[in-house]
Amino acid sequence: MGSLIKSGGVSGAILSRIATNDQHGENSEYFDGWKAYDKDPFHLSRNPHGIIQMGLAENQLCLDLIKDWIKENPKASVCTPEGVYQFSDIANFQDYHGLKEFRQAIANFMGKARGGRVTFDPERIVMSGGATGANETIMFCLADPGDVFLVPSPYYAAFDRDLRWRTGVEIVPVHCSSSNNFKLTVEAVEWAYKKAVQSNKNVKGLLFTNPSNPLGTILDKDTLKNLVRFVTRNNIHLVVDEIYAATVFAGENFASVAEVVKDLDSSEVNVDLIHIVYSLSKDMGLPGFRVGIVYSYNDSVVSCARKMSSFGLVSSQTQFMLASMLSDDSFVDNFLMESSKRLGIRHGVFTLGLKKADINCLISTAGLFVWMDLRHLLRVRNSFESEIELWHIIIDKVKLNVSPGSSFQCTEPGWFRVCFANMDDDTLHVALRRIQDFVSKNSNKTAEKASDNDQLIQNNNAKKQKWKQSNLRLSFRRLYEDGLSSPGIMSPHSPLLRT
Amino acid sequence: MKQLSTKVTSNAHGQDSSYFLGWEEYEKNPYDEIKNPNGIIQMGLAENQLCFDLIETWLAKNPDAAGLKKDGQSIFKELALFQDYHGLPEFKKALAEFMEEIRGNRVTFDPRKIVLAAGSTSANETLMFCLAEPGDAFLLPTPYYPGFDRDLKWRTGAEIVPIHCSSSNGFQITESALQQAYQQAQKLDLNVKGILVTNPSNPLGTMLTRRELNLLVDFITSKNIHLISDEIYSGTVFGFEQFVSVMDVLKDKKLEDSEVSKRVHVVYSLSKDLGLPGFRVGAIYSNDEMVVSAATKMSSFGLVSSQTQYLLSALLSDKKFTGTYLNENKKRLKIRQRQLVSGLEAAGVTCLKSNAGLFCWVDMRHLLDTNTFEAELELWKKIVYEVKLNISPGSSCHCTEPGWFRVCFANMSEETLDLAMKRLKEYVESTDSNRLISKSSHERIKSLRKRTVSNWVFRVSWTDRVPDER
Numbered sequence: 001m002g003s004l005i006k007s008g009g010v011s012g013a014i015l016s017r018i019a020t021n022d023q024h025g026e027n028s029e030y031f032d033g034w035k036a037y038d039k040d041p042f043h044l045s046r047n048p049h050g051i052i053q054m055g056l057a058e059n060q061l062c063l064d065l066i067k068d069w070i071k072e073n074p075k076a077s078v079c080t081p082e083g084v085y086q087f088s089d090i091a092n093f094q095d096y097h098g099l100k101e102f103r104q105a106i107a108n109f110m111g112k113a114r115g116g117r118v119t120f121d122p123e124r125i126v127m128s129g130g131a132t133g134a135n136e137t138i139m140f141c142l143a144d145p146g147d148v149f150l151v152p153s154p155y156y157a158a159f160d161r162d163l164r165w166r167t168g169v170e171i172v173p174v175h176c177s178s179s180n181n182f183k184l185t186v187e188a189v190e191w192a193y194k195k196a197v198q199s200n201k202n203v204k205g206l207l208f209t210n211p212s213n214p215l216g217t218i219l220d221k222d223t224l225k226n227l228v229r230f231v232t233r234n235n236i237h238l239v240v241d242e243i244y245a246a247t248v249f250a251g252e253n254f255a256s257v258a259e260v261v262k263d264l265d266s267s268e269v270n271v272d273l274i275h276i277v278y279s280l281s282k283d284m285g286l287p288g289f290r291v292g293i294v295y296s297y298n299d300s301v302v303s304c305a306r307k308m309s310s311f312g313l314v315s316s317q318t319q320f321m322l323a324s325m326l327s328d329d330s331f332v333d334n335f336l337m338e339s340s341k342r343l344g345i346r347h348g349v350f351t352l353g354l355k356k357a358d359i360n361c362l363i364s365t366a367g368l369f370v371w372m373d374l375r376h377l378l379r380v381r382n383s384f385e386s387e388i389e390l391w392h393i394i395i396d397k398v399k400l401n402v403s404p405g406s407s408f409q410c411t412e413p414g415w416f417r418v419c420f421a422n423m424d425d426d427t428l429h430v431a432l433r434r435i436q437d438f439v440s441k442n443s444n445k446t447a448e449k450a451s452d453n454d455q456l457i458q459n460n461n462a463k464k465q466k467w468k469q470s471n472l473r474l475s476f477r478r479l480y481e482d483g484l485s486s487p488g489i490m491s492p493h494s495p496l497l498r499t
Numbered sequence: 500m501k502q503l504s505t506k507v508t509s510n511a512h513g514q515d516s517s518y519f520l521g522w523e524e525y526e527k528n529p530y531d532e533i534k535n536p537n538g539i540i541q542m543g544l545a546e547n548q549l550c551f552d553l554i555e556t557w558l559a560k561n562p563d564a565a566g567l568k569k570d571g572q573s574i575f576k577e578l579a580l581f582q583d584y585h586g587l588p589e590f591k592k593a594l595a596e597f598m599e600e601i602r603g604n605r606v607t608f609d610p611r612k613i614v615l616a617a618g619s620t621s622a623n624e625t626l627m628f629c630l631a632e633p634g635d636a637f638l639l640p641t642p643y644y645p646g647f648d649r650d651l652k653w654r655t656g657a658e659i660v661p662i663h664c665s666s667s668n669g670f671q672i673t674e675s676a677l678q679q680a681y682q683q684a685q686k687l688d689l690n691v692k693g694i695l696v697t698n699p700s701n702p703l704g705t706m707l708t709r710r711e712l713n714l715l716v717d718f719i720t721s722k723n724i725h726l727i728s729d730e731i732y733s734g735t736v737f738g739f740e741q742f743v744s745v746m747d748v749l750k751d752k753k754l755e756d757s758e759v760s761k762r763v764h765v766v767y768s769l770s771k772d773l774g775l776p777g778f779r780v781g782a783i784y785s786n787d788e789m790v791v792s793a794a795t796k797m798s799s800f801g802l803v804s805s806q807t808q809y810l811l812s813a814l815l816s817d818k819k820f821t822g823t824y825l826n827e828n829k830k831r832l833k834i835r836q837r838q839l840v841s842g843l844e845a846a847g848v849t850c851l852k853s854n855a856g857l858f859c860w861v862d863m864r865h866l867l868d869t870n871t872f873e874a875e876l877e878l879w880k881k882i883v884y885e886v887k888l889n890i891s892p893g894s895s896c897h898c899t900e901p902g903w904f905r906v907c908f909a910n911m912s913e914e915t916l917d918l919a920m921k922r923l924k925e926y927v928e929s930t931d932s933n934r935l936i937s938k939s940s941h942e943r944i945k946s947l948r949k950r951t952v953s954n955w956v957f958r959v960s961w962t963d964r965v966p967d968e969r
Binding site: 130144 | 555630
């Protein structure tokens with residue numbers, strides 16, 4: 001720190017490095033989309049030409065079910081006449097173990113969200129300030145400053161803040177690529193691990209989100225098993241963020257790491273290394289209520305995380321309400337089924353609409369977003385600069401706020417995460433129409449010119465496709481040359497909070 | 500390779516010490532008027548249970564707030580989705596005004612300078628992350644809230660260096676004690692980043708005098724360091740004197756827009772004044788934009804539930820309610836404190852004269868066998884096991900003088916408090932007679948063990964099952 005500071009004269013009052021560095025990640029240029037949206041937010045009737053927010057991974061599809069339940073169950077609130085007799089006890093309750101009924105209800109919900117294939121022990125359920133708080137807490141428990149966690153990319157942008165900022169932990173990405181549909185393989189993890197160890201890094205574990213953000217894909221059970229075996233062999237931790245567990249579309253299978261722990265023999269899995277992060281922000285669409293969970297099979301970690309939960313307990317008012325709601329089996333069963341169904345339908349409508357505009361997405365079976373392939377629209381192939389340029393066009397001309405792949409540390413330019421569950425059907429259709437209109441408008445314009453030169457093209461469907469695409473790129477080039485808005489100052493809101 | 504982090508294996512969270520006895524005993528044998536009248540009475544919990552009825556009445560009259568509605572329309576969806584770390588604007592505005600009201604509207608609080616946190620536990624830790632790092636220290640007057648060891652040091656790596664206060668002047672902060680602490684930090688090779696005080700004080704129940712506040716402001720000015728004033732008990736002032744906040748002093752010294760004011764930060768919470776510790780509502784107030792900015796981002800790790808923000812924004816915006824509540828709260832606390840003080844007096848026990856807080860700082864030095872912390876521990880065990888009262892020994896608050904105990908009075912009914920005082924009186928009377936008989940033989944034995952154990956050995960006594968208390 002140096003003697004300058006010790007003199008107490010010059011820099012005694014300066015802030016900490018954490019407060020003044022950029023490690024919270026909120027100074028990046030990705031905020032342009034947010035800024036544009038904030039200035040001109042879409043509204044079906046009041047501002048139909050505004051920017052549609054598709055950068056927000058919220059689940060707004062089933063809030064009606066929850067709202068109805070709350071209306072029908074006034075006793076679940078400590079503020080209503082029916083429930084106020086509990087007010088003083090609940091308002092006074094700050095035990096960091098959390099309300100027993102709350103933990104039981106959460107364990108119940110988590111089990112049902114996994115098809116009843118596993119059960120969770122309420123005694124291992126530890127509260128945190130959302131999954132944001134849970135991820136930071138688990139890092140504080142498992143790693144010291146300078147230690148490394150391997151995280152497959154592309155990954156949730158805010159991990160840079162949540163895992164690293166105040167903890168001093170380092171992230172080493174395990175890059176996944178489109179060559180195998182961004183699937184995480186044990187080989188890739190092994191390679192990244194060896195490389196890190198060889199560079200004298202102290203690797204404490206592997207962390208990933210499953211189902212994946214931003215991909216929306218689910219890791220197959222065999223790979224998950226092999227990863228569990230891998231971490232056990234190398235004595236490093238495995239943290240699986242299962243925040244999207246119940247966003248799995250109807251009919252699809254999700255294998256939680258909890259299932260793998262149950263299935264594997266004790267010689268193959270050291271349960272002290274396995275930890276799950278969870279939250280109700282995505283599955284239930286309640287990010288405002290700040291319900292994060294750390295679930296660990298390691299007793300010391302449970303104990304430590306519980307003490308740390310003092311820094312981010314769930315409001316007892318919220319615990320009480322959810323304890324009641326999530327122990328209502330008929331509500332939970334219906335909710336999970338409806339949610340799965342609605343998400344699957346919404347996903348289908350959206351991807352079909354995109355196909356009409358010749359836009360493909362990575363095949364996914366979960367999540368609140370699609371991983372859209374716009375590589376063919378990059379002005380310069382494989383260029384992140386082009387990705388950002390394309391992104392600005394999408395914001396300014398197509399008027400959609402989407403998230404560029406580079407914000408998720410994706411190594412291949414041209415991929416975008418586009419959210420579909422944070423709006424109503426009408427808005428989704430407006431978004432799709434805009435995409436389709438834009439694509440066809442730019443193809444038609446160039447078609448008028450091209451027909452004089454090449455009539456053959458119009459008769460051949462396959463060639464038409466290719467031509468459309470290349471002209472699309474041409475039309476984007478025209479837009480590039482028209483001059484785009486350059487990155488300005490950042491939005492006052494934190495999109496990292498909302499991704 | 501070490502499997503878990505050093506934070507797991509260290510005991511810097513302070514919850515490991517042998518002092519868990521009191522809590523464990525209470526948990527095993529909790530007093531209940533009807534079901535367990537001989538159980539241990541909990542007097543180690545600084546909760547305010549005196550005014551829930553006022554809030555419950557308000558809830559009955561305000562169904563919209565209770566039912567997540569605005570003007571009769573449900574806003575459930577908006578609240579469910581609201582996770583903006585800037586917080587609900589109506590809530591911050593209401594909170595700022597409430598803080599002003601508590602200070603007699605003599606100072607103003609700008610809602611934009613408020614950062615919400617999950618309780619003052621989180622607020623204090625967040626401020627530490629913003630102001631200090633490993634190798635830095637904050638000076639704290641002793642005795643202080645045991646939870647600070649965890650909140651300020653555990654995950655931040657910062658250190659606490661005590662400013663020793665003594666009973667000789669009512670535990671007030673003196674200039675020489677400040678200077679001594681500052682020098683001590685330097686001897687320990689620590690970089691002093693600031694001072695943190697709780698005002699009104701926990702565990703003393705007293706307010707900082709203007710003299711002390713002026714001293715602190717002058718000191719941080721000359722040393723160019725920060726001052727954090729944790730004013731969590733500001734609404735529990737029941738004496739005739741007004742609560743003087745550090746903000747009052749800045750105003751009086753005309754330092755409101757000065758560079759110094761940027762280094763003064765206030766921490767607040769609704770856990771004590773409103774008795775709502777379960778709702779996890781804490782706040783940081785700072786004049787430094789960078790601190791507000793960094794703390795706001797950090798609040799992501801512990802935001803206040805939106806349904807709670809909404810409910811409280813309605814509650815605190817109702818000025819009729821807040822005015823009535825603050826007055827009633829004062830009245831009831833005063834009555835209850837008087838009851839404790841006179842009960843203690845009847846047992847021949849005095850306490851530090853106090854005019855705030857939810858507890859008294861009780862002088863039991865005359866009940867110690869010797870002037871040692873060992874004796875304090877012995878006395879404490881007796882009070883827990885025999886008198887069946889769980890109170891907090893001064894050493895757990897880092898007090899430098901043995902024999903002081905913090906005794907809470909606002910977390911039980913009048914009848915229970917009465918009973919507690921009766922038990923204490925009986926114990927003191929029986930001990931007095933015993934002491935006269937065996938005094939000489941005791942003295943012989945104790946003189947062999949006359950050694951004051953250092954303070955840091957005695958950490959807060961909490962089991963894993965103990966609620967987060969102050």
